[in-house]
Amino acid sequence: MTSYKIHPAVAEAVRGFSCPASLGFGAVTAPVMYSVEYRNGAWGQGELLPYGDIAVPPGCKGLHFAEQIFEGMKAYRFEGKAPTLFRPRDNWARFVRSAERMCMVTVPEHLFMDGIEAVTGACAPHIPTASGQALYLRPFAFGLDPSYTIKASDNLRFMVIGSPVEAYATAPMRVMIERHDVRAARGGVGVAKTGGNYAASLRSSTLAIAGGYHVSLWLDPETRGNIEELSGMNVFAVIDGVLHTPELNDSILPGITRDSLIRLARHRGYKLVERVMNMEALLGDIRDGRCSEVFACGTAAIVNPIALFGEADGRTVPLPSATPVASELRQALLDIQEGRGSDPFGWIVEVPPLAL
Amino acid sequence: MTSYKIHPAVAEAVRGFSCPASLGFGAVTAPVMYSVEYRNGAWGQGELLPYGDIAVPPGCKGLHFAEQIFEGMKAYRFEGKAPTLFRPRDNWARFVRSAERMCMVTVPEHLFMDGIEAVTGACAPHIPTASGQALYLRPFAFGLDPSYTIKASDNLRFMVIGSPVEAYATAPMRVMIERHDVRAARGGVGVAKTGGNYAASLRSSTLAIAGGYHVSLWLDPETRGNIEELSGMNVFAVIDGVLHTPELNDSILPGITRDSLIRLARHRGYKLVERVMNMEALLGDIRDGRCSEVFACGTAAIVNPIALFGEADGRTVPLPSATPVASELRQALLDIQEGRGSDPFGWIVEVPPLAL
Numbered sequence: 001m002t003s004y005k006i007h008p009a010v011a012e013a014v015r016g017f018s019c020p021a022s023l024g025f026g027a028v029t030a031p032v033m034y035s036v037e038y039r040n041g042a043w044g045q046g047e048l049l050p051y052g053d054i055a056v057p058p059g060c061k062g063l064h065f066a067e068q069i070f071e072g073m074k075a076y077r078f079e080g081k082a083p084t085l086f087r088p089r090d091n092w093a094r095f096v097r098s099a100e101r102m103c104m105v106t107v108p109e110h111l112f113m114d115g116i117e118a119v120t121g122a123c124a125p126h127i128p129t130a131s132g133q134a135l136y137l138r139p140f141a142f143g144l145d146p147s148y149t150i151k152a153s154d155n156l157r158f159m160v161i162g163s164p165v166e167a168y169a170t171a172p173m174r175v176m177i178e179r180h181d182v183r184a185a186r187g188g189v190g191v192a193k194t195g196g197n198y199a200a201s202l203r204s205s206t207l208a209i210a211g212g213y214h215v216s217l218w219l220d221p222e223t224r225g226n227i228e229e230l231s232g233m234n235v236f237a238v239i240d241g242v243l244h245t246p247e248l249n250d251s252i253l254p255g256i257t258r259d260s261l262i263r264l265a266r267h268r269g270y271k272l273v274e275r276v277m278n279m280e281a282l283l284g285d286i287r288d289g290r291c292s293e294v295f296a297c298g299t300a301a302i303v304n305p306i307a308l309f310g311e312a313d314g315r316t317v318p319l320p321s322a323t324p325v326a327s328e329l330r331q332a333l334l335d336i337q338e339g340r341g342s343d344p345f346g347w348i349v350e351v352p353p354l355a356l
Numbered sequence: 357m358t359s360y361k362i363h364p365a366v367a368e369a370v371r372g373f374s375c376p377a378s379l380g381f382g383a384v385t386a387p388v389m390y391s392v393e394y395r396n397g398a399w400g401q402g403e404l405l406p407y408g409d410i411a412v413p414p415g416c417k418g419l420h421f422a423e424q425i426f427e428g429m430k431a432y433r434f435e436g437k438a439p440t441l442f443r444p445r446d447n448w449a450r451f452v453r454s455a456e457r458m459c460m461v462t463v464p465e466h467l468f469m470d471g472i473e474a475v476t477g478a479c480a481p482h483i484p485t486a487s488g489q490a491l492y493l494r495p496f497a498f499g500l501d502p503s504y505t506i507k508a509s510d511n512l513r514f515m516v517i518g519s520p521v522e523a524y525a526t527a528p529m530r531v532m533i534e535r536h537d538v539r540a541a542r543g544g545v546g547v548a549k550t551g552g553n554y555a556a557s558l559r560s561s562t563l564a565i566a567g568g569y570h571v572s573l574w575l576d577p578e579t580r581g582n583i584e585e586l587s588g589m590n591v592f593a594v595i596d597g598v599l600h601t602p603e604l605n606d607s608i609l610p611g612i613t614r615d616s617l618i619r620l621a622r623h624r625g626y627k628l629v630e631r632v633m634n635m636e637a638l639l640g641d642i643r644d645g646r647c648s649e650v651f652a653c654g655t656a657a658i659v660n661p662i663a664l665f666g667e668a669d670g671r672t673v674p675l676p677s678a679t680p681v682a683s684e685l686r687q688a689l690l691d692i693q694e695g696r697g698s699d700p701f702g703w704i705v706e707v708p709p710l711a712l
Contacts, residue, residue: 054411054414055411057410058407063424064424066555148381148382148519150587182543183544185541186538189556194552195421196550196556198420199545199552201506203457203458206459221541221542
């Protein structure tokens, strides 16, 4: 007995689904989705549905005023075991903080977990099991009110969709330092996981890819001198054997993988410093050989080394190809996420089976 | 014979529609909408449809990465005359610039005008005719691709919806100076009419309304000292009899009403200066009596005087209640828009009738 409805066509949708051999990241759509609406001051009953288009008012604020927030998380499965989630309540807590920053109605923990567990439970047989693979989960909410006044919606839709995936990036990344565009203002919404920050990244991503890079690195909006994050990933550097990562401010997204790596690295005996990190100083440390590794992390990327930093004009500063610290931390994180290692921080949550 | 399809239910939808006596701004929805999609590298055929919910992929970038742009414009009608538009090709040109900033597919002029003219033509009998009233038109486009990679969509939907409206604001406005939040970064997307800028405004709007203000005034993202714009409106001040307005930069929206007032004011013999306008200096000029009026303008607001500037803590600086310059320019603009005066700039475009 679940607290949400299960549409009669869900069982058939799950049975009829099969994962292709090549997954990519987001190319394959999970066969079910969860949806619940907030209307007239109250949440309705959630429902697990076959995946498909949704009906929205064409003037809704989700589509006009970017009144939208989301999360990215993963469900893991090891052969013969129940699916598991990694720190799902931290995603929920960040989802609430994002909603608060955007003045949106907050989704209660039980509905958030219902959505995550319903999609994960229904898709359990289709969660890919090789290391680095997972069911990517995308909880999101958007304003439903069709209105032109600059005011948050009274009505909201919360949904969870999913995608069986590989790791987002699989090779060391070529990173373009973005010198012109800014992802998020100080006093803006950079700290929230909301669409506008990603929209502001599209031009830079386009230029980066056209220039042979994989992703842009964002500098702070005030001095344009300090490292903030990559599009969708936080950054760590190893300098003189010590780990460094930009300290949080109101324009950096507080990554859950970032937080996990900080705790994991300290647990493994690394010294780790959160501080303002100047870009030119880091490039100097790389050239001098004091900085031996820089790597990115995120739910999608897991832990991924950076091969080089470059400018829009093509000048680059390469990093060493050996990345022992990134490899060690990536493996330690995956060992916890994929259920091979112990779970000293209590990060893993098992998903109850869903009978369809 | 139109270049777009007309759904067979459109005629009935228009016949069955009637405008309530009280319109507000956006509370009444026009009975039809225009839609056209860009897929596989080409635009499909547009269609005029009865207004209703639209089907979108739940993972589309319009809802996740705020890949969305819009315009705001109005169609006017005087008794016994055909409907008219005000500078519609300037809205189209800005829509194209917004698309380019967001790396989105651009909507060709003929499709943009088709959409505007189809909705205006079909709604012609329902365009309210009192001065200050109009059919508000909302052209918008959003990314359709359901994908989690930070890259612009290959597929796009362009739509036009409408709403018979009064003026957005009808009383002199109480304006809260926003000292903390920032609407758009330098190097951000403030110059584009895209949802993320409005999402970033929601918290400030909420606080402003809770504090008894109507709207927030945004300061520049770098020094936090200079006036940018109100949420959705540009600003003019009359100082020693001369009009002043903030000069455009990459975080101020280049308003079409702003541009129209600049040309209209100069045409009427006013001296007008576009310059960086410091907030404290303006407050000093108001206190000293040198600044006699400050007013806001926009498609929705037309021209609307500001009654006072205030802080979040309640301190306020009032402005004189007599607003002769704002009243003169508002009337001159409305005389052109509503077809009473001559049209020296060629701003008015008649809409061909639509037989249903």
